[in-house]
Amino acid sequence: MNNSNFVSFSFFCFLFLSQTFLSFSATERCNPNDKKVLLQIKKALNNPYQLASWDPKTDCCNWYVVECDPNTNRIVTFNLFSANISAQIPAAIGDLPYLQTLVFRKLTNLTGPIPPAIAKLSNLKLLRLSYTNLSGTVPTFFTQLKNLTFLDLSFNDLTGSIPPELSLLQNLDALHLDRNKLTGNIPESFGKFTGKVPDLYLSHNKLTGSVPKNLGHLNFTVLDFSRNTLVGDISFLFGTNKTIQIVDFSRNMFEFDLSNVKFPDSLTSLDLNHNKITGSLPQDLRKLNLQYLNVSYNKLCGQIPTGGKLQTFDISSYFHNKCLCGAPLPACN
Template sequence: MATRPTPLLSLLCLFTLLFSLAHSELCNPTDKKVLLRIKAALNNPYLLASWNPANDCCDWYCVTCDSTTHCINSLTIFSGKISGQIPAEVGDLPYLETLEFHKLSNLTGPIQPAIAKLKHLSFLRLSWTNLSGPVPDFLSKLKNLTFFDLSFNDLSGYIPPSLSLLPNLNALHLDRNKLTGPIPESFGKFTKVPDLYLSHNQLSGKIPASFANMDFNVIDLSRNKLEGDASVVFGSNKTTQIVDLSRNLLQFDLSKVQFPKSLTSLDLNHNNITGSIPVEMTKLNLQFLNVSYNRLCGQIPVGGKLQSFDNSSYFHNRCLCGSPLPSCK
C-alpha cells in the first residue's frame, strides 16, 4: 500500500502552490530551488540547459510535476555528459516517485544516502553508470518500490539481506556488477515475489534452500560461481517461465527435477549437471533451451519442442545422444 503524504507536507505543498499561482507559475518554488541546486552540483551540464530559473520548472526537461499539486514527482536523467556524484539534494524532493540516472558513464561515487529520504519512491533506476561501493542497506527503507534497478555498475560487496523486506517489488536488478558472497537466504522470503536478476557477478555458495518457497516468474543467476543443487528453483506447482542458471558450478541430477508446465526458456549451459533429460520435458512449450557443456548422458527424448533446437543446445555433454545429436549406439 502506497504511503500517503503527511498533512503537514500536503499543507506546505498547497501553500507553495498558491504562492506560485500568484506569480503565474505552476512549478512548486521549493522544488524549483532544489532542482537548481542539483544542476549546480552536476556542474551545469548541457543536458539540463532547459533548467532556466526564468521558466516554469514543470516544463523543464528530465522532470515531471504532479498534475494536482505541481510538486516534482519524477527526475529522469539519462544519456548525457554528466560527471560527478549523485547530488545529495535529490533527497530534498519529498514527493519524488521516480528517480533515474541511466547510461551516464561518468557518474561515480557511492549510491547517495539521501535517497533513503524519498518515502514515496516507487521506481528507482541507477544503471549503466560507474557507481561503486556496496549496495546500501538503507534502500530497504523504500517500502513503496515496485521497480529496483542497480544493474551495469561497479558495485561490490555482499547483497544486503534486508532487500527482501521490500514488500511491493515487481523486479529486482542487481546484475552486471562485482557483487560477492552468497545469495541471501532471506531472498526466499519476499512478500511479493519479484523477477530476480543477479547475473554477471561473482556470487558464490549454494542457491538458498528457501527458493523452494518462491515462485519466480523470471530468475537469472547466470555467470556467477554458484554451486550445488539448483532443483529448488523448479517445481511442478510453480508458474516460472524463464530460468537462466548458465555458467556456474552447479551439480545436480537433471532427471530428478520437476519442471513447471509454464516454463518457456531454460538455460543451464556450462555447469556440472548430471543425469539425463527427462521425458517430461517433451510436454513443455519451450521457446529456448540450452543444456550444453554439462555431464548429461542418455538419449534425448523425442517429442514436444526438443528436436526443434539444433545441436548447439545439447553438445559437449558426457554421453548425450539422439536427434539433433548423432544417434545413440
C-alpha cells in the first residue's frame, strides 16, 4: 500500500470510529450523576442478582428497577421488589433528586432504620417501604416531603408512637402504618389533616386508648383500625352526611350502643367483629349496598332486620352475640 492509499485508509478508519463513538454517546440518555449514584447503591446492596443489568458500560435509563423521565432523562422511579437482599437502605438513595417513586417491597432481609437521606427527595410522590424487616420509629422527617400522595410503611417491625406531624402532609391520599408494632394513641392531629383526608390503615399494631373525637369532623373514605386494643365509643365516625365506604374496627375493645347509629349511603363494607358493642342492628342497614358485613362476637340483641343485603350474609357474620336472632340465625322466640 502506497503512502497516499494508507493516509486515505487511516482517515476513513478515523471517521468511522469517530462516528461510532458519537453515535453511542448520542444514545446515552442517562445523567452521569444519576448513574454514579445508582452504582453506589448497587455496591451498598452487595451487587444483588436483581441489579445485574446495571452495567456501567450501558445506559442506565435501560436498567431494570429504575426509569428515566423522557424529557429530562433523570431517574424518577426506583422500584426494587421481591429480591434476596441482605442490607440496609443505602443513604445514597437520597442523591437521586428527581425521584418521584421509591419502592423497597417484599425484601425480608432488608433491615435497619429508615434513613434520613430520604428527606432530601423533595419531588417524591409515592413512598412504599413494605414487607421488610425495617425497624426503629416512624420518622418525623416525612413531613419534609410535601409532594407525597402515598405513604406505605406496612408489614415491617417499626416501633414507637405515630408521629402527629404526619397530618401536615397536605396531598396524602393514603397512609399505611398497618402490620407493625406501633404503640400509644391515635394522634389527635389526625382529625386535623390540613389538605386531603387520607385513607387510614392502622391495623395490626398495639395502639391503645380511645379514637380522638375530632376524627368525626372529617370525611374519610377508608378507616382500618382493626386488631389493636382501642376502646370507647366510635359511633361519631358514622353519620348520614359522611362519605365513608370501608370500615374495619374489628378485634378491639370498642363499646357503644349500635341501635341508633346512622350509616351513610356510601358504606359498602362494615366489620365490627370481636368488640363489646351492644344494642340492636339499625333498620337503616337494609338500605345499604353492603358487599361485606361482620358484627359477630359482640353483645348485640334483637331481630336481624329483614331486607336489603342483610340475609345474603351467612351465619358467621352474626354469630356469637348475646341474643341476636332471625335469618340467617335461628328464628326469634
